[in-house]
Amino acid sequence: MSRFLLVVPPLVGHVNPVVGVAAELVRRGHEVAWAGHGELITRLAGAAHVYDCALPPATPRPPELRGAAALKFLWEEGFLPLAESMAPGVEAAIERFRPDALLVDQQAVAGGLIADRLGLPWLTSATTSAELTDPLASMPKVRDWVLERLAALRASIGDPDGSTDPRFSPHGVLAFTTAELAGEMRGVTFVGPSIGDRESEVDFPWDWLDHRPTVLVTLGTANVDAGARFLTECAATGIRAVVADPARVLSTSDTVLPLPHVPQLDLLPKMDAVVCHGGHNTVCEALWHDLPLVVAPIRDDQPVIAEQVAEAGAGVRVRFTKATAEHLRVAISTVLDPGSGMRANAARIGRSFRAAGGAAAAAAQLEALITAGVHA
Structure with missing residues (x-):
């Protein structure tokens, strides 16, 4: 039995993929602890062993920021202060839990x-493949x-x-995607x-669905302020849609079911396609279910993921x-x-996702890291 410490930022899309890995490690008889935002981890992972880390004061990012300005803001006001705030908590977690290895977002x-x-020893958890493609290459x-x-x-x-570049462990990088979507990458x-099998506590009027083709429209959890215009245009297409509408900008009709x-x-499994912002988790969940996408990237990693979808022939990119x-x-x-052919291409990627192993494959890589250390 080994001990693994999982280090994650306070971002739902970065915690959720690791929840399955943690469960698989426990199933295999290992001890697992987390370092990060205790409340968020507990909500998403249940009764987990968590070492709470301090967070910096939140600085809302102006929704109009795009491109280089948005990425610089993300680092300057987000990831760098987060590292400084989390460092004491991470070090305390290592001292108290004494892990054999870490999985670090x-x-x-x-x-x-x-x-x-x-x-x-530690492995990098790449819950989005965008950083692996050097998205800043065009912004020297x-x-x-x-x-x-x-x-x-x-x-x-x-x-x-x-x-060491802390974004890329010298011991290895785990990417929660496949080459069929992201393209071949060395060292990954x-x-x-x-x-x-995340349980949902959200009530849904399932009888609203019928035989007509229906799409899911969602802009994720971090784009509420920027999404009103886009959601309004989606509702006006006349195509039947379930819309994630946290700001409640839409009204229910025969063709539109908006829910917060x-x-x-x-x-x-009941949808025919997905319209989204290009968030990595949403894209992967759609393709896992063999669904083609319409992708409207906003910023950060989303343009990279949207381009991957388009190049794979699994969807259409719009502005x-x-x-x-x-x-x-x-x-x-x-x-x-x-x-x-987009549904067929989505299904091809979906098959590659299901064959890659997911949480079980990630857990096996962490076990191999321990074994390599023992025999080094």
């Missing part, structure tokens, strides 16, 4: 820096700025004489999405700020059309 960089300094000034800040952070909480182990919360995993009801009607009709 790519954006919880304190975990990698501290594990590296203490000589502990932003990339250099990020690397400078990471070097300063390494000198502060990591090994001052080291050179594709384990496919970790999609567990939807039981997404329960709904997907979030410019798409009209007619644009969306055409795009949705295209992915619903069997002649477009």
Whole structure:
């Protein structure tokens, strides 16, 4: 039996994939603990062993920020302060739990820096593949700025004489996707999405669904302020849709069912396509269920994921700020059309996801990391 510490940021989309990995490790007889936002982890993972880490004051990101400005803000006001705040909690978790190895989210960089300094083996958890494609390559000034800040952070909480990039463990990177969607990547182990049997407490009027083709429209959990116009245009397409509408901007009709919360995993098997922002979890969950997508990326990793969907022939990319009801009607009709081949391509990717192993494959990689350390 081994001990594994899971280090995660306070982001639902980064915690959910690891919940299944934690459950699989426990099923195999290992001890598991978490370091991160205690309340969020407990809500998503249940009765978990959690070491709570301090969080920096929240700085809301202006919804109009895009491109380089949005990415710089994300690091400057998000990931870097988060690392500094989490560092004492991560170090305390390691001291008290004494893990044999760590699984560290790519954006919880304190975990990698501290594990590296203490000589502990660790794997990177890449819950989105965007960072693996070097999204800052076309923004050299932003990339250099990020690397400078990471070097300063390494000198502060990591090994001052080291050179490890805490986003990429030298022991290995687990990507919760497959090459069929993300493309071939060196130095990455594709384990496919970790999609567990999360129980939903959301009530849903299942009798609203009928034989007519229906799509799910969702912009994730972090885009409420930016989504009103887009959701309104989706509702005007005339295509039957269940809409995640947390701001309650839409009204119910024969073709539109807006709800502040939807039981997404329960709904997907009953949908015919998904319209979304390109969030990695939503895209992977849709493709897991063989559903084609209309993707309207907003910022961050979403343009990269949207491009992957389009290049794989599993969906259509539209412009979030410019798409009209007619644009969306055409795009949705295209992915619903069997002649477009998009449903078949989505099913091909879905098969690769299910074959990759998910949580079981990730757990096996963590076990192998321990074994390699024993025999080194």
